[in-house]
Amino acid sequence: MPTIEQIKSNMRSTWMAGDFGVVAKTISGAAEEFVTRLALPAGSRVLDIATGTGNLALPLARSGCIVIGVDIAPNLLEQAHERAAAENLTIQFDEGDAEALPYPDASFDAVVTMFGAMFAPRPELVAAECARVLKPGSTLAMANWDPAGFTGLMFKVASKHVPPNPDIPPPVLWGDDATVRARLAPSFSNVRTELVPIDFDLPFDTPGVVDFFRKYFGPTQVAFSRLDPAGQAAYAADLEALWSTHNISPTPTNHTLVKNQYLEVIATRN
Numbered sequence: 001m002p003t004i005e006q007i008k009s010n011m012r013s014t015w016m017a018g019d020f021g022v023v024a025k026t027i028s029g030a031a032e033e034f035v036t037r038l039a040l041p042a043g044s045r046v047l048d049i050a051t052g053t054g055n056l057a058l059p060l061a062r063s064g065c066i067v068i069g070v071d072i073a074p075n076l077l078e079q080a081h082e083r084a085a086a087e088n089l090t091i092q093f094d095e096g097d098a099e100a101l102p103y104p105d106a107s108f109d110a111v112v113t114m115f116g117a118m119f120a121p122r123p124e125l126v127a128a129e130c131a132r133v134l135k136p137g138s139t140l141a142m143a144n145w146d147p148a149g150f151t152g153l154m155f156k157v158a159s160k161h162v163p164p165n166p167d168i169p170p171p172v173l174w175g176d177d178a179t180v181r182a183r184l185a186p187s188f189s190n191v192r193t194e195l196v197p198i199d200f201d202l203p204f205d206t207p208g209v210v211d212f213f214r215k216y217f218g219p220t221q222v223a224f225s226r227l228d229p230a231g232q233a234a235y236a237a238d239l240e241a242l243w244s245t246h247n248i249s250p251t252p253t254n255h256t257l258v259k260n261q262y263l264e265v266i267a268t269r270n
Helices: 004-016 020-025 028-038 057-062 074-086 123-133 150-161 171-175 177-184 206-216 218-225 229-246
Strands: 045-049 066-071 092-095 108-114 134-145 188-202 256-269
Touching: 004 074, 004 218, 020 074, 020 206, 028 057, 028 108, 028 134, 028 188, 028 256, 045 057, 045 123, 057 066, 057 074, 066 074, 074 092, 108 123, 123 134, 123 177, 134 150, 134 171, 134 177, 150 171, 150 218, 150 229, 150 256, 171 177, 171 256, 177 188, 177 256, 188 206, 206 218, 206 229, 206 256, 218 229, 229 256
Parallel strands: 045 066, 045 108, 066 092, 108 134
Antiparallel strands: 134 256, 188 256
16 A cells, blocks of 8 residues: 555645646635635634645635635746735745645634645544644634545546545545544534535536546546546546536536535634
8 A cells, every 4th residue: 555655645646737727717706705604803813724725725815814725736836826826915835745734823813714725635634733723712614525526426436437545534534524524523622514506507518518627636647647548438438417507507518517515614613
């Protein structure tokens, strides 16, 4: 079995593959809505874990928060820097690991993460690190893909063709209410969860959507790279069937609209 160092290296390479910034743009509106609902006071010190290209960090900074974004993928942090500079926003972006955050204890008023920290391989360490860097009484806010939602179905298709490491808990367990409550119980209270709708709205037919994710979304690109030509064709066919089945666009020949959902988690540090 691979060591944790090998697992982390592979994860870093996976998220650096493709160009997640292109994918992130398709859900930036949902990130802004997430930040708006949090309504964190101006001046709050906020850590955005697995910030990617800054989908949460930028609207937080616009609202007056003092923001640090951390991520394992330096190419995504470069894009986040560029986006912040284009808006004259002051945001600190650091390369770092959600399981070993490079910040002192009790140094943040809020920790946020959207479709990010859920992918770290050791969830108990993620929960412990979030608690460690938060001040008592402060807020943890997570947006995690729902295993019963469309993204959960995408992960199932991927697992069929490229089986995941059985020693790593599935990332979508962070979207399961009971699992989240159990993971946060040692250090958090007042845990509130809610399923929030999010649309995948893309200007392509379903084969075009599969090509889009295959080109730009690192995990999909890497999964395809591990298959021979026959395996790639089978994986693509299953993905196209999934997207086609769930596409509710009235013009499916040039547009794909899929209803998805994630679990919003808000908790208070003890």
